[in-house]
Amino acid sequence: MFHKGISSSLIFRRHTHISSFSLSDIEHGLLVDFFHHLLQRAKTLRHCQQVHGQVLLTGSDNSAFLASRLVSHYARFGLLGDAQTVFETTPVCCISNSLLWNSYLRAIFSRGKHQDTLKIYCRMRNLGVAADGYTFPLVLRACGEMGVPNLCRFVHCHVLHGGLFHNIHVANELIGMYGKLSLMEDARKVFDRMLLRSHISWNTLISGYSTNYDCVGALGIFQLMEIQGVKPNVVTWTALLSSHARCKRYLETLRFYCEMRKTGIQTNAETLAVVISVCVDSGAVDKGEIIHGYVIKGGFVDYSFVNNSLICLYGRNGDTKTARGLFLETKHKKIETWNAMISSYAESGFCEEALAVFKELEMSDQEFPNVVSWTAVINGYVSNGRGEEALDLFRKMQHARVGVVANSVTISSLLSACADFSALRAGKEIHGHLVRAVMDCSTSLVGNGLINMYAKCGSLKESDYVFKRIECKDTISWNSMIAGYGSHGRGEIALYMFSKMIECGFEPDKVTFVAVLSACSHSGLVAEGLEKFDLMMREYDIAPGIEHYSCVVDLLGRAGLLQQANEFVRSMPIEPNEHIWSSLLLSCTRYKDVDVAVEGEVVSWVSSTSLGYESTPGNYMLLSNMYAANGRWEDSAKVRVSAKLKGLKKVPGWSSIEVEKQVYTFTAGNSLATGMNEVLKSLACHMKKKKKKTEEEGQQNMQVHIYPR
Template structure:
């Protein structure tokens, strides 16, 4: 039988590339060598494409490097798109040295590499290339530029690219919203998200930016805006079929203090993953409902969902906040023995906090000594907090001085030790520590809370409220306590909680 022609081999290689069939494609490569079909620029380019699609990058690079007389532009583009960031930029240098001009495929691939490496300077140079070559008007090129600036957190340049783009697709709108969210510019992200819902075609049903926007609502306590987004997701039937949106909604309600809302969203999700379960466990834990967090954890395990390191952090923290010492110890021991998850520093910190809150300071110290790794700042911080809670001066000093070494500029560690000394009546030590803080130029950031009033965030700092206003505030809160303090929700938990010791006269 006559060997297959070059055209036939190329067609078969493309089919193998589409199917990810590595073994049959490698056999075709062998046939091409035996039948002396190589070198051939089209066939070699198809071989590069085939190996890249199958994840065999070393083989793709080997074919690419042996192409004669030199690799084609198409081969460069294929390998650029598949290569890791550093290798992709090396390929770009080789492309330019060969006298080739980057096209609308090469520049986006190189820009993605710059974004991964956070190399805004090289990205800006590629920006200049795109403008000089007349490629900026291409939505893929300009979108890649926008993504590069956003990931490198050069938001001003990202906004300039966004404003100058002749056309914007849903990817571009989502990228800009996510860039604002990543940079912490909450208002800009929310404003652009709602603008996109009005101006951008297909954005109404596109949910890729929704988790980022919900994370902003959670961080900023924007419950009403989060609920608006929730309503929109329900209307377009995206809430119960998109697990990322569902997880973000659970997290948003949890961080805004609406435990019942988080539980309702979780119950309505048709698809759940380990993040969904971990988020709900964390929700119950931070609100002091340790038993419910434990129940959700047991239900998760019973349904065959394997907990990960984040799950264990959430459940151990929940046990710590609710004083469930025995349950926390049992879960910690099961991490490596049952689930093959090696405890990390955060898990050890949770256990130290668990023991410390229960008053077992010496047991916590012994636990730290047995750690297979050097105790981190989070571990010593948990121990210091426990010592402050139980007025343990000796161990508190040890923990504090370790933290002074690990976190040189953290004033809160000095303030906590001052509090321990003060509770023990050691005024000389308090004065000495405060003098040391002044020498180091440390200033404790005052406690702050804020409330949204007609769209404007009003902040309140510790000590900023005049005495006459404090008396009036306390009087109003006392009246509210009398009127609403006994109100309970259907699950038996009080609907209000507040702590106003800091504002008492």
């Protein structure tokens, strides 16, 4: 009966037997101490309930101290309902005791009920119970988890009014709270006004900067700490390392780790995990192997998160054999260990091996695949151009024996696959899944994926629809729209989007200008493209990369300005690569201009491999066709013979079209598949109707509605 909660008969006996006891203050104090001692020794729920029963029978439940201990013990056993019963049935004489309130606040907060924690705090204030240095840390943590700045500042005012600002524990929690809200200026103000600081104060502020990707701020506090004579401990160093790792300052992270070891600070498992993750992300396997030695020497092998980092270190950098060995040596494999092995195979391109480990996990009795497991396998197939199989896995995921809900990373990966293969129907299927699952499509990650998918599939109207409904647009959102309009020859709308992007306060980046220049190239907007190229350097101080130069060469070449394109290539401050030469060759072929091709060294590039990259079979065919178009048959034949001697063979171009839920694929040079004639007739009829409808609507469908940032 006890294991189901507090017995109702105990509550009854509390009222029927209390009159039989008449205890002096000394005896009552001794009873309280005795029951407190018993509660300290209570190892099971049964023991705790038995002590509680005796507390009720002896009338000792009017002790706020014992009530607070009972609340804490029930909360420790996960019985929040019983803890609440103790709290609510405590005599009125105990209501003003802050210890009881603090125990109940801690019980609620520890179960993740942050909003309920704040409700109890408000109730406490309404009853006139004064909050103390133990109350505010709990309430401030709940505020930080809620993430509401105004609420946090409101409680901060209560701290000031209560005269507890200089309580070191309260001040530390204020710093942590503002750090979680990304309000580091407020966190710094609290820190600067502290009369007394502990290591926790310094570490909390550095961790706040780290969480908010501000390694400069973290380093500044670290240096200030040393100037003021406070010696950094291992937590301080770990926070500093983490801040630089988050900002992708990999070399500095490794340098600081070496400095830490020189100071004699003992490394802990968390520090090693950070350093190994840096080696993973930077591909520094050699340094990772050295850290692996520290792991073995320091006895950190049994720390699962360290071992998982080592699996990722080797697996994601191609050494799947060593990663597999570490995986097999792990005695108690948690889901994170399985996921590390699956993602290692997937990111190395071994999709079958990743799927095999995934199936092992499915057969396991201890762990089951979670959304990270499914997403890792799906990402592997998407990254290796196997989008259809990725979509099949997603459908299986929806019917898994253990309910798994796709997250934004899963959806983003699938939308990327649909975009790469122009699988509009599959993309709409995923969009429909988002709507049915009530998943927020207005977030930037999912929203940007939808914009990109619809744009690459030619559905610009749907792209614009999704774009308008993204609440927090970012630079990627704008870049996707500009690139989408540009790739479909809507250069003027792309430029309009670019101007609106700047008006809304967004700073264009390198990708933005690639999209803008490409849009100008596809629409023949030469003057506008050159103006934007100059704007990129003059106004935004962005140094052009090879992709920007390639866009300008393509812009001039498509417009027939071949001589100008040739001169532009010669004036480039960086060495032209295959993309530059291919773009110039394509333009020369389009306009049958052999002279510029020869003068611009395009011909010598095609036939030479001395520049460090091999020309593709397509370039040989372009050059051969250009010679043939100008009647230079002998040169055309020589180019084809040269390609043949090098063993180059052009892969035939192919196209696919989806008509009435059926995908038809046809290859250049091959006869039409059975039934294609009827399909083409049906498609021609559909295109005529579509053209007529577009002409009637005029430019109405091309209007773009922009919402401010």
